[in-house]
């Protein structure tokens with residue numbers, strides 16, 4: 233039997249717990265190519281400011297000391313000063329921030345299927361078509377979602393620090409690795425890392441079976457090399473819901489999940505969202 237005193241303390245504790253607002257977790261501030269910059273907008277008005285970077289709309293968040301922009305920085309960005317444009321009512325202005333240098337390591341992979349390294353003319357035709365679809369999916373913008381409270385790991389397994397690696401396939405230089413690879417067996421469930429809506433699904437030359445999920449405000453997840461897809465275009469998904477199965481379709485050396493996170497059309501390190509802090 234618990235005393236009145238202890239019961240009151242318990243009630244107080246529960247009341248305190250319930251009164252904590254649901255926090256929108258922000259990704260880690262890491263202003264490097266392939267990272268995320270959290271920039272104070274020096275604006276604390278009620279209406280949501282419109283922010284753009286390199287012509288793409290940018291995620292914003294109303295913090296305790298005013299609005300902030302959460303800016304994805306592409307891997308191709310040069311270190312040095314960068315600029316975002318801010319539109320508030322009635323003021324339009326720009327804010328500078330600094331992109332720090334980051335050297336990513338090299339990775340050399342051997343691909344047995346030579347077509348995956350040097351595609352045929354017909355393959356190239358298909359690839360060009362797919363690149364357009366993929367680029368369009370990353371440009372998706374939907375501001376009806378709240379910023380996710382961090383990302384859940386989309387499948388069980390070791391999260392390799394493979395983001396940003398400068399890649400060589402069969403000794404030929406190719407684009408840097410713009411996602412995170414999670415080693416996992418074929419058929420293992422892939423879940424939605426946050427609430428969202430399926431933008432599109434497809435089966436692409438390099439990426440294999442693929443699902444795109446829009447998490448709102450320019451934050452998009454892409455899952456590749458899947459064996460099966462359990463969702464359809466336009467479907468709303470909740471965090472933790474199974475969307476697909478791990479596979480080895482497309483250009484792979486073995487079964488794994490490739491997860492790209494794109495913010496304002498910039499591919500950024502998913503790890504920054506795994507250690508999300510307010």
Ligand SMILES: [Zn+2]
Pocket residue numbers: 409411412413489490491
């Ligand atoms: Zn990958």
